[in-house]
Amino acid sequence: MIYPVLEVHGLSNRFGSQVVHDGLDMEVHEDEVFGIVGGSGTGKSVLLRSILGLQRPRAGTIRIEGHDITQLSGGGLRAVKARYGVTFQQGALYSALNVLQNVQLPMVEHLSALAPSARDELAMLKIRLVGLPADAARKYPAELSGGMVKRAALARALALDPRLLFLDEPTSGLDPISAAEFDELMLYLQKQLRLTVVMITHDLDSIFRTCNRVGVIVDRRMETDTLAGIVDHPNPWIQAYFHGERASIHLKVTHGA
Amino acid sequence: MVVEVRRTERGLALELTGEWRALSFPQIDTALAAVDLAGAHRIEIATDRLAALDLTGAWRLREFVQHARHAGAEVVFAGTPPDQLRLVEETLRPIDAAAAAPHAVKDLRAELRELPVEAEVATLTFIGRRAVTLWRDMIGALAFLGRLTATAVGALPQPRALRPISIARHVYDTGITAIPIVALIAFLISVIIAYMSAQQLRGFGAEIFVVDLVTIGVLRELGVLLTAIIVAGRSGSAFAAEIGSMKLNEEVDALEATGVDPFEALVLPRVLGLVVSLPLLTVVADLIGIVGGAVLCASLLHMPLDQYINRVSQAISPTTFWAGIVKAPVFAVLIAMAGTHRGMQVRGSSRELGRLTTVAVVQAIFLVILADALFAVLFMEIGV
Numbered sequence: 001m002i003y004p005v006l007e008v009h010g011l012s013n014r015f016g017s018q019v020v021h022d023g024l025d026m027e028v029h030e031d032e033v034f035g036i037v038g039g040s041g042t043g044k045s046v047l048l049r050s051i052l053g054l055q056r057p058r059a060g061t062i063r064i065e066g067h068d069i070t071q072l073s074g075g076g077l078r079a080v081k082a083r084y085g086v087t088f089q090q091g092a093l094y095s096a097l098n099v100l101q102n103v104q105l106p107m108v109e110h111l112s113a114l115a116p117s118a119r120d121e122l123a124m125l126k127i128r129l130v131g132l133p134a135d136a137a138r139k140y141p142a143e144l145s146g147g148m149v150k151r152a153a154l155a156r157a158l159a160l161d162p163r164l165l166f167l168d169e170p171t172s173g174l175d176p177i178s179a180a181e182f183d184e185l186m187l188y189l190q191k192q193l194r195l196t197v198v199m200i201t202h203d204l205d206s207i208f209r210t211c212n213r214v215g216v217i218v219d220r221r222m223e224t225d226t227l228a229g230i231v232d233h234p235n236p237w238i239q240a241y242f243h244g245e246r247a248s249i250h251l252k253v254t255h256g257a
Numbered sequence: 258m259v260v261e262v263r264r265t266e267r268g269l270a271l272e273l274t275g276e277w278r279a280l281s282f283p284q285i286d287t288a289l290a291a292v293d294l295a296g297a298h299r300i301e302i303a304t305d306r307l308a309a310l311d312l313t314g315a316w317r318l319r320e321f322v323q324h325a326r327h328a329g330a331e332v333v334f335a336g337t338p339p340d341q342l343r344l345v346e347e348t349l350r351p352i353d354a355a356a357a358a359p360h361a362v363k364d365l366r367a368e369l370r371e372l373p374v375e376a377e378v379a380t381l382t383f384i385g386r387r388a389v390t391l392w393r394d395m396i397g398a399l400a401f402l403g404r405l406t407a408t409a410v411g412a413l414p415q416p417r418a419l420r421p422i423s424i425a426r427h428v429y430d431t432g433i434t435a436i437p438i439v440a441l442i443a444f445l446i447s448v449i450i451a452y453m454s455a456q457q458l459r460g461f462g463a464e465i466f467v468v469d470l471v472t473i474g475v476l477r478e479l480g481v482l483l484t485a486i487i488v489a490g491r492s493g494s495a496f497a498a499e500i501g502s503m504k505l506n507e508e509v510d511a512l513e514a515t516g517v518d519p520f521e522a523l524v525l526p527r528v529l530g531l532v533v534s535l536p537l538l539t540v541v542a543d544l545i546g547i548v549g550g551a552v553l554c555a556s557l558l559h560m561p562l563d564q565y566i567n568r569v570s571q572a573i574s575p576t577t578f579w580a581g582i583v584k585a586p587v588f589a590v591l592i593a594m595a596g597t598h599r600g601m602q603v604r605g606s607s608r609e610l611g612r613l614t615t616v617a618v619v620q621a622i623f624l625v626i627l628a629d630a631l632f633a634v635l636f637m638e639i640g641v
Contacts, residue, residue: 095607095608134372140606159279192344
């Protein structure tokens, strides 16, 4: 591949006088799991919203599979949006639709050629793929547990078999066992479907288990390195993050090995 | 082209090319459907020129393979079958491995059919269910009123528990900000009455009674009724939506867990706020209505202002005003209760929030009009 799957260059965002990003660069390669880390209020969500095309940045380019979404609108933007899948922090399942209908919605919107019976089967395929029991298909989001909501959201994100997947805090609100299960599921799917995953997370367990490279937002820019490299970055926030009490157990493992 | 088909001695050779991905499903589907299986005993599928194959593509390929096998053909892959096909097969295999024969891939469609669908309800059952729901609703409303009264009585000895600041906020939100729309509607209503009655009364040479109709109509009935209906639409819905989204957000639970009674903190201030603001809004509507009558009488009937004022003072008495204004607090309680009660009932989903907000407004307007009818009968009986 000539271009990275996702390339952000010189991104700037500001609200009023508050500068969130100032010349942020980020590059995500094919088949990797890229973690985005940053303190509260450093603009992780704003970055994700910019990449998803939900919000126009002040300056900079954002290329998804080579298409600069800051230059696109209407049908062009819609076509790019069909190429990635995304799960939101709270799941953001449509509460008026059951899980099956939730998974089918992207298919209905982007693949109208699909016959209803084929849609049913493909949706069931995705529901099974994420490890949900079949009877979850007819349940409404309000009837699901937290872990099931995350899985259903993942099934919906995979509805159109995207190669690029964005996960916003996929393990937040889950107990450690469910979170670990979700990590394994994500890794399994990433390998099987050859996905490129971009993941915003605070979960150190998750980062050390799944990420190939990590981008940390500090001082309105992004510091990117491999997982092994980023822990030695001199920036004080990064030091504090990766060398705090909670991270020590992982560092022993990575450095000891 | 996504499939190249060649006839061979014993059947077909298929060469898959290009990107077999979800977004190109229409082309894949058409191409595979167009493959003529007639007389084919052996189908060879080559996948080495395939640029990409995702699950949707693999699923469609599997459908084709099954279809061909069903038609009696032998299907083989040149080289190993693609991984994605294996993944689809694995995913479709029943999760319960013990019960599963190696090739008993359960049909997903069948599985879907077996799932319980929301049951169809027979008419009689439907009526019965609605009756029970209605009955429970009434009990619920009564319980709500009871708890509200108990909270109010409990709060009376200690004025701080009445939350004056919160009440003030609701007086502002439901009252002050509603003045422009209430004034406009009151003006237009008095114009309509004046215009219509002038047309009718002119035939009898009794145009002067237009003044009576406008003032009595607005003061006794229309001023308070229309104000209440506007407020039901504005504030009844706001109460239901506000409290409902707080319920969804677990804010109500948080209050309760902090030891704050949500009735005291959320419901009572809204009810009391509206009880203060609706009568005040009614006074505004009454005033504007009388002014509107004056404007129209002057322009339509060429009635001088002093004659209008003179006639107004003859037509109405303090009772006319009080007969209207006394209804306002009652309407206010009904509207606020419908809104807050429905808001507190929200649970689960945003769909519920929408449904209950609608119910709140419809119910508030209905209750206001019903109460107005009862007042009319009551006033008639006691001769006011």
